[in-house]
Amino acid sequence: MSLFRIEGLVKRFGGLVATDHVNLTVERxxxxALIGPNGAGKTTLVNLITGLLKSDGGRILLDEKDIARLTDHQRVSAGMSRCFQVTRVFAKETVHDNLMLAAQAHAGSSLRFMxxxxxxxxxxxxxxxLADRVGLGAERDRIAGTLPHGAQRAxxxxxxxxxxPKLLLLDEPMAGMGPDESARMVRLIDSLRAGMAILLIEHDMDAVFRLADRLTVLVQGKVLMTGTADEVRGHPDVQAVYLGTEAEGHS
Ligand SMILES: Nc1ncnc2c1ncn2[C@@H]1O[C@H](COP(=O)(O)OP(=O)(O)OP(=O)(O)O)[C@@H](O)[C@H]1O
Ligand SMILES: [Mg+2]
Known part of the structure; x- marks a missing residue:
C-alpha cells in the first residue's frame, strides 16, 4: 500500500486543464521526483497536494486517508510538510530560536499542557x-539571516x-545553490529518505538522477511517464520533450 497516492486529480484554470487526471504514488x-518543462503543471500539482489550491476532481490519499478537502494546516497535521522555494526562516532570530518556534508550533497537546x-x-x-539532523548543530547560536544560502535552505x-512529516515536499531545494551547497543538500535529502516519503521538484537534473528512485514526467498537465532514472532517460518521448522536437507551444 502506497504511503501517498493521487488518483485522477484535475485542476482547471478557465479553459486550461493545468492538472489533467494525474495519477501518482510515493512509497515509504x-x-x-516530479519533472517536466516550464508550464507542465508541477507547481500547480504541489499546490493541490498542499491545499494552497482546491482541485476540481480526483483524490489525494495520505496513508489511505483522503485529504483533498482538508485545509493546508489540517494536511500538515495529517503528516505532510513542505519546504518553500521562498524560505520562511526568521532572518533576525538564531537558528535555535527558529527551531524552538517550529517545534512549539508542532508540539502535540501533551507537550503543550506539560x-x-x-x-x-x-x-x-x-x-x-533538528539542528543536528540537518548538519547545523554547530550553528545554533548564529543569526539565521547571516548563514550562507545553503545553510538557510538546510x-x-x-x-x-x-x-x-510522513511525506516531505521539496520544491526546488537546490535553487540558487553552487555545486558544493548542492552536493550537501543531496546528501541531506538522501539521509532523510529512511524515515519518510519525499516528493522532489527540482530543475537540477544531476541532483534528480542521483536522488530519485522513480521520476514522474509531467507535460501539459498530463503524466507522460513514471519510471526509474534509466527508464526516463531512455524514453523517446521524454527526449523529444526535453530536446523540444515536439510538444512545443506551451507558454
Ligand atoms: N493561477 C493560475 N491561473 C491561470 N493559469 C495558471 C495559474 N497557475 C498556473 N497556470 C497555468 O497552468 C499551467 C501550469 O503552470 P505551473 O506553474 O503549474 O507549471 P510549472 O510546471 O510549475 O512550470 P515552471 O517550471 O515554469 O515553474 C501553465 O500554463 C500556467 O500558465
Ligand atoms: Mg513551477
Whole structure:
C-alpha cells in the first residue's frame, strides 16, 4: 500500500486543464521526483497536494486517508510538510530560536499542557535534534539571516521536519545553490529518505538522477511517464520533450 497516492486529480484554470487526471504514488522510503518543462503543471500539482489550491476532481490519499478537502494546516497535521522555494526562516532570530518556534508550533497537546519547565526542556531537546539532523548543530547560536544560502535552505528543511512529516515536499531545494551547497543538500535529502516519503521538484537534473528512485514526467498537465532514472532517460518521448522536437507551444 502506497504511503501517498493521487488518483485522477484535475485542476482547471478557465479553459486550461493545468492538472489533467494525474495519477501518482510515493512509497515509504522513496524519493520521487516530479519533472517536466516550464508550464507542465508541477507547481500547480504541489499546490493541490498542499491545499494552497482546491482541485476540481480526483483524490489525494495520505496513508489511505483522503485529504483533498482538508485545509493546508489540517494536511500538515495529517503528516505532510513542505519546504518553500521562498524560505520562511526568521532572518533576525538564531537558528535555535527558529527551531524552538517550529517545534512549539508542532508540539502535540501533551507537550503543550506539560509544566512549563519540562515543556521548555523537551522543546530545547527537539530543537537541538533538528539542528543536528540537518548538519547545523554547530550553528545554533548564529543569526539565521547571516548563514550562507545553503545553510538557510538546510534550516528550512529542519523547520519542515519539525512537523514530523510522513511525506516531505521539496520544491526546488537546490535553487540558487553552487555545486558544493548542492552536493550537501543531496546528501541531506538522501539521509532523510529512511524515515519518510519525499516528493522532489527540482530543475537540477544531476541532483534528480542521483536522488530519485522513480521520476514522474509531467507535460501539459498530463503524466507522460513514471519510471526509474534509466527508464526516463531512455524514453523517446521524454527526449523529444526535453530536446523540444515536439510538444512545443506551451507558454
Ligand atoms: N493561477 C493560475 N491561473 C491561470 N493559469 C495558471 C495559474 N497557475 C498556473 N497556470 C497555468 O497552468 C499551467 C501550469 O503552470 P505551473 O506553474 O503549474 O507549471 P510549472 O510546471 O510549475 O512550470 P515552471 O517550471 O515554469 O515553474 C501553465 O500554463 C500556467 O500558465
Ligand atoms: Mg513551477
Amino acid at each position: 522510503g522513496e524519493v520521487h 509544566a512549563s519547565r519540562s515543556n521548555e526542556t523537551a522543546l530545547t531537546e527537539r530543537a537541538i535534534a 534550516l528550512d528543511v529542519a523547520l519542515a521536519l519539525a512537523a514530523n
